Amino acid sequence: MGKAQHQDDTAKETEYSLVRVKGTWRCRGGKKINKGTADCVSAAKVYESTTERGMTWTVVSPIVFTYKVTETRGLLDPSNDTLLLGHVTDPQQLEDIKKANKPIRRFVVVDQEVFKIYGPKLTEYFEANGVIFKVMALPTTEENKSMEMALKILHEVNNFSLDRRTEPIIAIGGGVCLDIVGLAASLYRRRTPYVRVPTTLLSYIDASVGAKTGVNFANCKNKLGAYIPPAAAFLDLSFIQSVPRRQISNGLAEMLKMALMKHRGLFELLEKHGCMLLDTKFQAESSLYGHSGVQVASQATRTAIVTMLEELAPNLWEDDLNRLVDFGHLLSPALEMKVLPSLLHGEAVNIDMSYMVYVSHELGLLTEEEKQRIIRCMVGLELPVWHEACTLELIQKSLQDRLKHSGGLVRMPLPVGLGQAEIFNNTPYEVLHRAFVHWCDELNISSDGSCES
Ligand SMILES: NC(=O)c1ccc[n+]([C@@H]2O[C@H](COP(=O)([O-])OP(=O)(O)OC[C@H]3O[C@@H](n4cnc5c(N)ncnc54)[C@H](O)[C@@H]3O)[C@@H](O)[C@H]2O)c1
Ligand SMILES: [Zn+2]
Incomplete structure (x- = not known):
């Protein structure tokens, strides 16, 4: 190890908290922060160190992901508002949406085969709830699990003029559909919330639970992707009845x-x-089947x-x-x-x-x-x-x-x-x-x- 490198390693570091006072963020040194004057103290820190070559600022910014995995029955029953509002975690926001009385807008990508079976119910659901919607039914097969498919979705998302703050993209299908849409959403305007509705058993217990999105690339499975969880995954076991x-x-x-x-x-x-x-x-x-009255199916999927x-x-x-x-x-x-x-x-x-x-x-x-x-x-x-x-x-x-x-x-x-x-x-x-x-x-x-x- 060279001398300069050694000096880098031993450079003195100063820790700063980030404090917002009257709307402006500032670095504040020292262990004691006057919380009385601050309107917000961030969990992020900045560490400053000096070497012969100049300064280094190291940013440590914890990012918290919050997402829901929610079981529901009758997801496409018009009286069930889970698909439209189940992702909202803040009660105040939920109240505001309900009070605003504005039509909800949703962009939906659905596996083509799933659309053949559930398309009419889906359309009926949105119409009954006065939703302005665009449904894209796509052949989301493993062979089509590509960046091209993600871009095709993104063009339509862009045409729909989606508001990324309030209008999560909805993906309905097996793991392939959920993975492609998840990646597209994580790219659109750097990160647009999305909702997963799994319709195969595999996506119900696996792809819906985690944070991974992706498409195949260079002949490798899921070579392009991101770790961005959905805002929510809505699980309705009744979709499984039509799965081969x-x-x-x-x-x-x-x-x-x-x-x-x-x-x-x-x-x-x-x-x-x-x-x-x-x-x-x-x-x-x-x-x-003689099991103590609890549904084996839901016990198995829940576990x-x-x-x-x-x-x-x-x-x-x-x-x-x-x-x-x-x-x-x-x-x-x-x-x-x-x-x-x-x-x-x-x-x-x-x-x-x-x-x-x-x-x-x-x-x-x-x-x-x-x-x-x-x-x-x-x-x-x-x-x-x-x-x-x-x-x-x-x-x-x-x-x-x-x-x-x-x-x-x-x-x-x-x-x-x-x-x-x-x-x-x-x-x-x-x-x-x-x-x-x-x-x-x-x-x-x-x-x-x-x-x-
Ligand atoms: N993101 C993750 O964490 C994660 C985890 C596991 C798997 N995956 C990915 O998931 C994919 C596999 O998912 P999959 O097994 O769901 O495959 P899939 O999405 O290809 O669906 C399987 C088939 O079932 C059809 N189908 C879907 N729902 C149906 C329904 N309700 N009724 C009738 N037919 C239906 C589809 O059209 C398709 O032909 C792989 O690409 C894998 O990489 C991702
Ligand atoms: Zn697997």
Whole structure:
């Protein structure tokens, strides 16, 4: 280290608070701030230091994100005002909006397939509430998850002359639609609030809960994106009734991920009622199935959401690389890209999790019986547990890529028993290899999709 650099490191630093007096912000040194004369003291600080080369000002400005994830029933029932006002957190603002008696304006982007089913109800909802609205129904597929699609939306948003202070953009659809619209909103006028309405199981329990937005770029999934949460996510389970069965299994994979990582009760619920959830598309009262009157569907989705929120809220920008939610996401991105579009995201995640269960077993973290229970549960959820494209080469390459991007450590969340997990670093190759051999021996399934296990 050179002398000048050393001087930089040891430079004396002065801390300033930011205080607003009569509408003007000023730096104030010293620990004691006269709160009597200030009309506001910011949580931000400025640190000033002097070196031979000049001054450095270091700004530390905490940014707080507040967003709601709200369950509702009958979201498109004209008497339910959640879609229009559920994002407003300040009671005074809510009162002002209601008193103003001005027509509400909303820009809505909806997945084209969802629009085919729910379009008339949506239009009716806005008309009944006297809303001035523009609905853009778009083919928001994984292949179209691009910057071009985001720009197409932005042109229309601009034509609508949206007021970013009071008119959140509404996204209604699966994870693809929610991700594209979220990114578009975070770009428009630097940050326009948006609202998420998930209509697939996967987006209901996963994409709606966190802060991530994005589009695919340079042949990589979600390469462009931002960590900007929505103002609110409104969850109505009734949308799931029209989702194809395979897409429900797809969502169940992410739910099973949370169960395996941190909630034994959720695992047992999926083990016992997985098939019923698939048959009824999350619409049935479980009392029909002998469960104590509580709706299994809402218990399962609530647990998945809470466990996910617990992991995401303290790490909204994913600065901490030790993430249990990464389970199933170490090998699956490469697998997904390799066989696109034959495997859905959740299916690729499940194949990754299935292999990792064998790694856990090989390390003595799961008993044979626990391993078998997990695999049986996956099969019960109609998820693939093995794939010929998930080769040892793909596994090694994925882990090497991870090594490059994660500071020289491959952090592997692994189940240690049912509903508990720990992160293991740099698992030895011999373990990965032995696990792979057993995984293939036991789960190389017959062509009709049935599993020997
Ligand atoms: N932002 C995040 O934190 C996050 C988390 C997980 C996944 N994702 C992203 O989400 C995407 C996957 O989401 P997805 O599984 O919802 O896929 P998707 O958005 O492609 O939807 C799946 C299919 O279901 C159809 N569909 C949607 N709702 C329907 C309904 N109610 N009835 C009938 N059909 C319906 C869609 O038209 C589509 O064909 C991926 O791009 C992934 O990267 C994001
Ligand atoms: Zn995922």
